[in-house]
Amino acid sequence: MIQTFRERRSLRIAGLMGPGAFWLVVFFLIPLLIMAVISFLSRDQFGFPAPPFTLQNYQDIVKDIRFNPSISLEGGLTVRLFDGLYLELFWRSIWLSLVSTIITLLIAFPVALFMSRLSRRYRNLALFLVMIPFWTNFLVRTYALQFILRGNGPINTLLRALGLEPLDLLFTPTAVMIGLVYGNLPFMILPLYTSLEKFDWTMIEAANDLGANTLRAFQRVMLPLISPGLVAGSILTFVPAIGSYITVELMGGGRTNMIGYAIAQQFSASVNWPFGSAMSLLMMIIVTIAAVLYFRSGRGEQRAVL
Amino acid sequence: MPYRFRIITSVASPVFERNRGRQFSIPEAGALSDFAVEMRDVSKVFGDVVAVDHVSMGIRQKEFFALLGPSGCGKTTSLRMIAGFERPTSGEIYIDGKAMGSTPPFHRNVNTVFQSYALFPHMTVEQNVGFGLEMKGVSRSEIVRRVGEALELVRLPQLAKRYPRQMSGGQQQRVALARALVNRPKVLLLDEPLGALDAKLRKEMQIELKTLQREVGITFVFVTHDQEEALTMSDRIAVFSKGKVLQIGTPLEIYERPTTRFVADFIGETNFLEGKVKEVNGEFARVVVNGDRSFVGRAMEGVRPGIDATVSVRPEKVQLIEQPDGSPNCYEVQVHSIAYVGSDTRVLVLLGSNQLGVWEQNTVSTLDPNYFFKPGEKAWLTFRPENALVLAQ
Ligand SMILES: Nc1ncnc2c1ncn2[C@@H]1O[C@H](COP(=O)(O)OP(=O)(O)OP(=O)(O)O)[C@@H](O)[C@H]1O
Ligand SMILES: [Mg+2]
Numbered sequence: 001m002i003q004t005f006r007e008r009r010s011l012r013i014a015g016l017m018g019p020g021a022f023w024l025v026v027f028f029l030i031p032l033l034i035m036a037v038i039s040f041l042s043r044d045q046f047g048f049p050a051p052p053f054t055l056q057n058y059q060d061i062v063k064d065i066r067f068n069p070s071i072s073l074e075g076g077l078t079v080r081l082f083d084g085l086y087l088e089l090f091w092r093s094i095w096l097s098l099v100s101t102i103i104t105l106l107i108a109f110p111v112a113l114f115m116s117r118l119s120r121r122y123r124n125l126a127l128f129l130v131m132i133p134f135w136t137n138f139l140v141r142t143y144a145l146q147f148i149l150r151g152n153g154p155i156n157t158l159l160r161a162l163g164l165e166p167l168d169l170l171f172t173p174t175a176v177m178i179g180l181v182y183g184n185l186p187f188m189i190l191p192l193y194t195s196l197e198k199f200d201w202t203m204i205e206a207a208n209d210l211g212a213n214t215l216r217a218f219q220r221v222m223l224p225l226i227s228p229g230l231v232a233g234s235i236l237t238f239v240p241a242i243g244s245y246i247t248v249e250l251m252g253g254g255r256t257n258m259i260g261y262a263i264a265q266q267f268s269a270s271v272n273w274p275f276g277s278a279m280s281l282l283m284m285i286i287v288t289i290a291a292v293l294y295f296r297s298g299r300g301e302q303r304a305v306l
Numbered sequence: 307m308p309y310r311f312r313i314i315t316s317v318a319s320p321v322f323e324r325n326r327g328r329q330f331s332i333p334e335a336g337a338l339s340d341f342a343v344e345m346r347d348v349s350k351v352f353g354d355v356v357a358v359d360h361v362s363m364g365i366r367q368k369e370f371f372a373l374l375g376p377s378g379c380g381k382t383t384s385l386r387m388i389a390g391f392e393r394p395t396s397g398e399i400y401i402d403g404k405a406m407g408s409t410p411p412f413h414r415n416v417n418t419v420f421q422s423y424a425l426f427p428h429m430t431v432e433q434n435v436g437f438g439l440e441m442k443g444v445s446r447s448e449i450v451r452r453v454g455e456a457l458e459l460v461r462l463p464q465l466a467k468r469y470p471r472q473m474s475g476g477q478q479q480r481v482a483l484a485r486a487l488v489n490r491p492k493v494l495l496l497d498e499p500l501g502a503l504d505a506k507l508r509k510e511m512q513i514e515l516k517t518l519q520r521e522v523g524i525t526f527v528f529v530t531h532d533q534e535e536a537l538t539m540s541d542r543i544a545v546f547s548k549g550k551v552l553q554i555g556t557p558l559e560i561y562e563r564p565t566t567r568f569v570a571d572f573i574g575e576t577n578f579l580e581g582k583v584k585e586v587n588g589e590f591a592r593v594v595v596n597g598d599r600s601f602v603g604r605a606m607e608g609v610r611p612g613i614d615a616t617v618s619v620r621p622e623k624v625q626l627i628e629q630p631d632g633s634p635n636c637y638e639v640q641v642h643s644i645a646y647v648g649s650d651t652r653v654l655v656l657l658g659s660n661q662l663g664v665w666e667q668n669t670v671s672t673l674d675p676n677y678f679f680k681p682g683e684k685a686w687l688t689f690r691p692e693n694a695l696v697l698a699q
Contacts, residue, residue, distance in 0.1 A: 108558070111543055111672070149566055192565075193418040200422075202420055202422060202424040203424060203426060205389075205391055205411070205418075205420075205424070206420060206424035206425075206426070207426075208390075208391075208410065208412050209389060209391075209411050209412070209417055209418045209486075210412075210417065210437050210438035210441055210444050210485070210486075210489065211412045211418075211438050211441035211489070212437075212441045213410070213412050216441060223427075224428045225427070225428060269447070
């Protein structure tokens with residue numbers, strides 16, 4: 001009797017999971033497998049995947065990495081052990097994404113904090129305002145941003161009107177950074193806000209009461225307790241940043257290359273699907289490892305919070 | 307003081323015996339002031355709400371001091387100002403003789419036990435209790451030692467590795483207590499710390515808390531809206547109403563000599579008879595009620611002939627008898643209803659338009675229903691003038 005009940009229960013759970021599992025398999029797992037297979041194929045004369053199986057694509061990436069220690073003072077002290085086009089591409093992508101995540105976090109935190117302290121009515125209004133950008137297509141919004149940063153756009157018009165030197169913003173790494181931060185801001189604000197809204201401020205009072213000043217109370221009590229939102233927001237910002245294509249294309253004009261953009265080019269201009277797939281897979285592995293490590297770092301605290 | 311003696315003996319529990327030998331008292335650092343905490347003319351205004359209204363009180367060293375009053379009367383606000391979470395709008399708070407001004411909470415030698423306990427959910431019991439010492443930069447080994455000591459004091463050493471959510475309300479309450487006490491503060495502030503506990507556990511914790519306070523020798527300021535709790539636990543009580551302190555005194559003083567009608571009404575049960583003061587004769591005053599009957603009681607502050615006044619007499623101090631006894635407060639009444647509650651019989655009688663409660667202790671063991679008064683019966687009500695108070699209104 002109990003057995004059948006249990007069985008029925010697990011059946012019901014399987015039933016509930018069914019649609020989600022189906023979706024994941026069809027739209028996530030299968031394409032991923034196809035991509036993995038392609039990354040081990042050669043290409044035909046049009047650049048499309050074709051047999052035989054080969055490790056060539058991965059070798060091309062790895063072979064490119066040379067041991068070449070160097071120290072330069074250009075742009076601050078730079079110490080390099082390795083050298084290589086793709087290595088640099090990966091490294092630059094990770095670095096830019098990391099910086100953009102940190103900038104996004106620094107902007108999003110005060111906003112989310114402010115929102116969480118509003119009265120219920122204004123809180124919902126603020127949430128609505130944060131979500132408004134989603135009403136418009138991202139591509140259109142990026143064009144709008146491009147227009148703002150342009151040589152004769154509003155910013156430079158204003159600077160000229162104030163008698164200041166106009167800035168050459170568009171198609172620079174700075175423009176890419178602005179684009180990344182702009183695009184990812186809501187994805188950082190929303191999870192942070194969710195954590196902050198649940199945050200019990202008597203925790204800060206308790207910490208103060210026990211001798212912790214504002215900074216210590218923040219470090220030891222607030223930060224761990226809002227870490228779920230912090231981790232979620234960072235991952236939701238970091239991962240799309242690494243793979244970003246539209247922003248790199250429109251804001252950087254292709255001059256600040258990032259891995260996502262490079263991969264897209266393998267599939268379009270260069271027509272080298274196997275090589276693009278290999279790069280994608282490699283990037284996915286790197287990002288996954290980074291995300292797992294990051295999750296781990298906040299896990300002990302999260303377990304206590306959830 | 308026989309009353310105090312009785313409290314002490316009733317409090318001697320096994321816990322008390324077990325912990326008696328342990329050294330857990332603050333070093334005698336030459337008290338600077340008679341008062342551990344002093345509020346001088348302190349007010350706190352939130353927008354158009356006056357939460358605390360010109361409150362002055364001195365809480366003595368090592369005293370168990372209760373702030374008692376109905377909801378919204380400013381108890382929590384007063385406590386939060388002492389802790390440093392709120393700044394007084396006007397007036398000054400002194401801790402150990404030092405004016406606090408805008409000293410932040412982390413520089414005040416007081417600790418708080420929050421009503422919701424406010425334990426850090428991401429830290430174990432041990433880490434919670436050690437937090438204050440860690441902030442003070444106490445060495446690792448010293449922290450371990452003192453945390454162990456504090457957990458033993460609240461009888462929870464076996465739960466050191468647990469997280470707060472893995473514990474019952476009573477256990478969390480003890481952890482909150484240990485977390486505050488481990489810092490050996492000058493003053494411990496407790497905001498309805500027993501409010502979330504069920505009745506039985508609450509009674510137990512009342513005794514334990516009282517024992518603990520004696521043991522550690524720290525001044526406790528205890529917020530409660532439960533008058534019985536305040537009476538049984540405190541050395542002195544401050545009764546609050548609408549942001550003002552109406553009376554400060556020992557439980558005995560507060561119960562037996564309330565100076566205002568509000569305090570008489572809020573603490574325990576009481577009968578009120580309203581009228582005009584006819585004459586004041588030394589310690590006593592005569593009040594005419596409804597133009598015909600007069601009652602004599604102790605004249606409290608401000609009672610003068612001709613003013614409106616209330617005679618206040620506790621139901622356990624009134625008797626019902628069959629023949630008049632010649633007391634000035636003896637009148638014939640009609641029994642309205644009776645309630646047998648085991649230890650007492652609570653009788654409601656009608657005296658003209660007034661209803662009075664009379665509680666008779668059941669000192670005789672009987673099954674005879676005729677032993678008790680019955681509704682509709684006539685009887686004589688009496689109480690002695692020294693057992694009644696005449697309060698100026
Ligand atoms: N931060 C605040 N902002 C506005 N009004 C407040 C604030 N804190 C307290 N008050 C008001 O001040 C008054 C006193 O509040 P307080 O919390 O001190 O009451 P209390 O005696 O602790 O009551 P309770 O027994 O219900 O806890 C109340 O009218 C309350 O609404
Ligand atoms: Mg309160």
